[in-house]
Amino acid sequence: MIKSLFSAAALVLALLCQPALAACLDGKPLAGVNLSGAEFAAEKLPGKVFTDYMYPDLDEMRLFQAMGMNAFRLPFLWERVQPQLFGALDQAELQRIKDSVAAASSIGVCLILDVHNYGQYRGKPIGSPEVPRAALVDLWQRLLANFKDPANVAFDLMNEPAKLPTAEWAATAQETLSALRRKGSRHLIMVPGGGWSGAHSWYAKDGAVSNADAFRFFHDPADNYMIEVHQYADANFSGTGNDCVEPARLSAIMANVALWATSTRRRLFLGEFGVPANQPCLAALSAMADAMKGNPAWGGWTYWAAGQWLGTYPFSLQPDSGGERPQMSILRKAMPSKDTQ
Template sequence: LGVNEAGGEFGEGHLPGVYNTHYIYPNIDAISASIEQGVNVIRMGLRWERFQHELYGELTEFDVTEYKKVVDATTAKGAVVIIDPHNYARYNDNLIGSEEVPIEAFTDFWTKVAEVFKDNEKVWFGLVNEPHDMETDDWFKAARAAVDAIRATGAENKILIPGNGWDGAWSWGSQAWYGESNAEVALRYFSSEDKNIAFEVHQYFDSDYSGTHDSCEKRPCQNNLKEFVDWLKTNDLKGWVGEIGGTLDDECKGCVQELLEYLQENNEYILGVTWWAAGPWWGHNAYSVEPNDKKEFPGQMAWLKPFL
């Protein structure tokens, strides 16, 4: 169980932007404080446009170096780091698979990133955050190509494959996003024969599942994951819940507890979960679990503690 560390993806209106003005990478001391609480996974955001200023170009030395410092310090403490290009299957607002951003550009990016991190088995590769508004087949075709490109480097790291339609667990099989459902199309490109992969979903519990409202009304909360978990079981696959969150109130506390208990009961298929979010620039965000300078955490960390 872990947390998302946001900051590297901030300032999307300023790309590539200025470090420590438009975006920032996580604070190692804050991550260490979370690890002391029992957190053992950090999902760490970045923007593709910062790591690679031009498609097919070399990776940006400054950003790779700063990001890797945090990755190396975190994994040295025994935690896993999930690399999270927070790009919504886009580069400069153009979809992967479009004329502007061919699939080959996506595979080039992941080939170069894999070469940097492949020797650290505690680094996992999350292909991209929350694809949306594209044909589901187009997304999984690109995902298949990226997985193959990563494996071609010799990297054996775990790879997390998100679904289309903002990656919602609640809609994995029931919603035919942009023509076809994630459950249907994913099996066209992947199977249990693929080694060391997992399918990533996100799940919030407010009225529209967006995580933008101060409520957790989609109760019982574990039911939002049941369709996805059943699909994993049927097809002998593994899953990862990349984002959950809730505001500091009794309704959300009960929701999170029942969800985590359900995931724990199904840990043969669900490998884990990361809370949204922490990070040095969150301030008083209602979902934040970023510690202060005294290593004091917002109340939601106490909800997670029994499961750490």
């Protein structure tokens, strides 16, 4: 109880003392990390907070801000924040997200709200009779009503929407973004590619449609969005292995998707990428960092992942008793230069 009072007091003091910075809207490149934890224990719904899942705190954000980061992606579960489709948001879970937003705002960084659901709700895909497309629109309109200020909040429509066809996802994303704009949203919006959002599979057909096809004519009346891709370095690009492909292969993947973005006048956001800390994988990470550095096709990135509960997870960026993780020295290469910060 005493610790929670001190934490609340520290947050209030930070809010009063820190300048308001529009980190999501200032046009500067984003560089950060996924703060993992709120998406944990998806098999336990709703689950018990700080037993099954947890949210990051202000100290954790300050830690990574001190390393040069200006953005954090916050994965959370649709089912926890909205227990019934088209129903009211759960006030306790909503408050936890609000607390995270307040913490990010107090130190002038951008917090990206990521619905980490793979294109489904309680196991049923978006577009099915059980989860109509309008359900996602409803969720985001309710979130918009609670996070109206776009200065330090960005919206990430759906993590890796692999549970529905790419063409269906692209149409759903377009409908959702358009609805948010009609409701007055001025937020930066991340629009993930279909499937697993892989940069390596951007031109691969899902049926007759690839992500390159599906998002070629995506439209935002506010022109304030990024197409989100993910890229891992193991042999099947799933982010589950401890071995990595050769750096040249990743350089080519990154160059190809950037060429698509340039030719279609899109900006890219690398929402997830990560490697274990062995030398071949650090070389792979370096190739991805080099591909983004100074390339205007890339509007930002968030590494996967950090979090106080990640333990021995090999991709973790969470500092341990030895200090910063080896991946951090590589990521600094992809940080925005001082004149763009």
